[in-house]
Amino acid sequence: MDWGIQNRLNRLIQKDGKALFLPIDHGYFQGPTSKLEKPGETIKPLVPYADAIMMTRGVLRNCIDPAIEKPIILRVSGGNSVVGDDLSNEEQLTSITEILRLNASAVSMSIYVGGKYEHQTLKSFSRLVDQCEDYGIPTMAVTAVGRELEKRTARYLGLCSRIAAELGARVVKTYYCEDFAKVVDGCPVPVVIAGGPKVDTALEVFEFVYDGMQCGAIGVNLGRNIWQHQYPVAMIRAIRGVIHENLTPKEAQGLFDQVKAGKA
Numbered sequence: 001m002d003w004g005i006q007n008r009l010n011r012l013i014q015k016d017g018k019a020l021f022l023p024i025d026h027g028y029f030q031g032p033t034s035k036l037e038k039p040g041e042t043i044k045p046l047v048p049y050a051d052a053i054m055m056t057r058g059v060l061r062n063c064i065d066p067a068i069e070k071p072i073i074l075r076v077s078g079g080n081s082v083v084g085d086d087l088s089n090e091e092q093l094t095s096i097t098e099i100l101r102l103n104a105s106a107v108s109m110s111i112y113v114g115g116k117y118e119h120q121t122l123k124s125f126s127r128l129v130d131q132c133e134d135y136g137i138p139t140m141a142v143t144a145v146g147r148e149l150e151k152r153t154a155r156y157l158g159l160c161s162r163i164a165a166e167l168g169a170r171v172v173k174t175y176y177c178e179d180f181a182k183v184v185d186g187c188p189v190p191v192v193i194a195g196g197p198k199v200d201t202a203l204e205v206f207e208f209v210y211d212g213m214q215c216g217a218i219g220v221n222l223g224r225n226i227w228q229h230q231y232p233v234a235m236i237r238a239i240r241g242v243i244h245e246n247l248t249p250k251e252a253q254g255l256f257d258q259v260k261a262g263k264a
């Protein structure tokens with residue numbers, strides 16, 4: 001691997017081979033998402049515990065201090081919206097010049113395998129890989145399901161993740177599901193777990209992150225289950241514990257309770 005791309009990957013994936021990415025890119029298709037109305041404010045207390053932050057160029061330029069030391073994963077696709085016809089109608093919208101100008105450590109883009117715009121998103125992702133590889137910038141493919149959350153099975157996500165890797169993704173972000181090991185085993189590049197809509201309890205999050213890590217994921221790209229929680233700092237610190245300190249879900253819950261109570 002060339003020095004530049006390896007160097008950028010090393011900034012994202014820590015020395016222990018694991019990573020906690022914090023995405024705040026949701027506004028690119030769903031507008032001012034709850035708790036993300038002012039993304040710069042939302043993430044201020046969370047940044048110290050994240051290994052990288054994922055966002056669009058608009059939020060980066062307008063809401064984030066350029067002195068930030070954490071690596072940026074730039075969301076470079078879009079063109080769809082929650083009120084549009086089809087969420088899968090997405091493609092690369094941010095140029096390679098802009099990616100370089102903004103000093104992105106990596107880029108991310110959604111692919112919609114099996115969707116109406118499957119071919120468009122796969123072709124656009126492959127072009128993005130070509131452009132980014134020229135400059136040593138890693139690409140992270142997001143295996144998107146749009147509104148069809150029931151698609152999240154090991155068979156489907158394994159298919160999407162493998163296709164993403166075959167097209168040149170350096171990292172794949174996919175949803176956690178039952179038999180998650182099958183997804184990771186069929187994917188020759190590192191896999192991070194996406195969160196999806198907020199679940200009922202903190203423990204559920206610790207459990208799926210823990211199981212995903214046991215199955216071979218290198219970490220998470222987790223947004224709403226952190227910053228939509230009533231205690232976001234306690235959430236991110238407990239999840240960080242699962243990822244980087246091998247905490248069990250029960251131990252993570254203990255850390256969460258302590259942080260929440262102001263005792264840690």
Ligand code: 5RP
Pocket residue numbers: 023024025026054142194195196197221222223224225
């Ligand atoms: C939105 C994204 C998000 O980065 C991804 O869904 C992870 O965030 P969350 O944990 O809130 O699902 O790609 O398109």
